[in-house]
Amino acid sequence: MRPRTTNGIVRPRTLQSSVLRGLLFLVLGLFCLYYLIPLIVMISTSLKSLTEIREGTLISLPREITFDAWSKAWESACVGVRCDGLKPFMWNSIAMAVPAVLLSTTLGAINGYALTKWRFPGANWIFALILFGAFIPFQVVLLPMARTLGQLGLAGTVPGLILVHTVYGLAFTTLFFRNFFIGVSDGIVKAAQIDGAGFFGIFFKIVLPMSIPAIVVTVIWQFTQIWNDFLFGVAFTIGDSNPVTVALNNVVNTSTGVKEYNVDMAAAIIAALPTMLVYVVAGAYFVRGLSAGSMKG
């Protein structure tokens, strides 16, 4: 055995430590499995045929892989009376989520920038009030929002839903950006002012390029919230303008015919794919943005 020159920071490997290490990995592996099993069951069920589902068990892997359930969920499953699958509703969701995310993120960034770099009397009060919005539950705004949408003539439309999500998301996006910008040196904004740039010039040319980490966090958060929302979707849209979450519910909770578990599973995965995609793409960029933008002062 080598002498202990490292004062116990690096310890020699013993039988005991090897056993403990093995135990550690076993426990970690079990937790992994615990979290992954629902996904595995969903994927494997979505690849089985209905007969196989009826005959086999829940966790058995598919004997014969078939994508019929996926194509049915995508283009021919019945949502209510309409049997075009999730496809049209996916487009609804994209048409709703993309503008809503962009709008709420942009407005949140401008809010945060104005609240931290262009201090005005009462800025703290305004921020406190905006922050308060983050603690208002969805249910509370349902009725006033329904009235507002009715007045604006946007009831039951995708633009109406965009408005709802933008307004509701502002509290969070403002909070994210305000907390990010508070750490950005005021000197930079002052220097840009003396260099001759105005409020929006400084915002777009100096401040926004610096805030990529905040943008990524906000986009992930907002996209996940808006895409996964069910309550606003079911309350403020009707039939053809439903987002995919509502359509998924209508596919799964149908009270007529045989329960097609494989189609349900495929539909659920399809509905969840975009958020996973955003997380993977933006998440990678997020880490890169963090390390590339790192500098003191």
Add this chain to the structure above:
Amino acid sequence: MAAGIELKNVQKSFGNTEVIKGIDLNIEPGEFVVLVGPSGCGKSTLLNLISGLETLSGGDVTIGGKVVNNTPPRDRDIAMVFQSYALYPTKTVRDNITFGMQARRVPKAEQDAAVAAFSGLLQIDHLLDRKPGQLSGGQRQRVAMGRALVRDPDVFLFDEPLSNLDAKLRIDMRTEIKKLHLRLGKTVVYVTHDQIEAMTLASRIAVMDEGRIRQYGPPEEIYENPVDLFVAGFMGSPPMNMLPGRLLRTGDEVFVETGDDEARVRFPLPDAIANRIEVGNGHEVVLGLRPEAIFAAGTELPGADRFIFERPVEVVEPTGPDTMIVFGIGSVELIARVRPEDARDPGTPFSFEVDMSKAKLFDQSSGRSL
């Protein structure tokens, strides 16, 4: 073209706190004026009022003969260098330098020419394509200067530009700033809390305290004829020795009696001071003696108005070229600057010689110079 700056009764309050309490300041074109003072004295705020980054609560700011009270910073024809450098982290050095020109839609060719001219001068030409994050502190400082220089403004404003640099670099950059000023001849307003920077750079120094200017004048005047105890104590390192005492008139001679019953020293005032002062016998005064005015007896060429006294050495602090000897008179500690070879061990009696012609006298209650 260099432009003059004139401040008339300039005031600034944040809420109920008065930060600048009515300042008048006249800066000639091409002058290098240093605003110096302890932190919180309002010197940076005053600079921000000149730049337009803060709005006035009262008074007038005139730059180049034009009142600019309501002119935004971009239209004041000024450039500013910040303490934190305030470089744009996502832009390359080149874009940092040209951002101001881009914002003003200066033609590309003109921008390139300006960058070429000043990047050579500041020795940053090899850094132009890097981001600020990849630069050292000194390089960032140069880029920040370059950003100010390319704009070719009438007035340069510096807000503690050297305080984030290490000691050696600070001295180098100080010299470079002075050279640049001599070369370009632009008006400079420079804020610092470092009195050595103030002394070395300024053509005139404004010593500030609590939102007011205590004294405004050339460095030598500030150092040699401080108007009050604050200015006297702030300028100079180690600081001026301040000995409280009483004025004593005996016959023709005027003394300052200092110390207590245990150790009493009577400093004879030279005629120049004695004839000037009007206060009577027993008046409470403060005698100000700079450390370099106290040295080991007999080590300097003899002169008029010398006074020799003896006190034991308490602490010896070598600095290299000089050695500081700390000793006491009564409850007051004094510092004498002696040659290293004249220093003695603590505890031994030491014969000090004072050049009384360099002595300053202040009124104890008002703090004003007598």
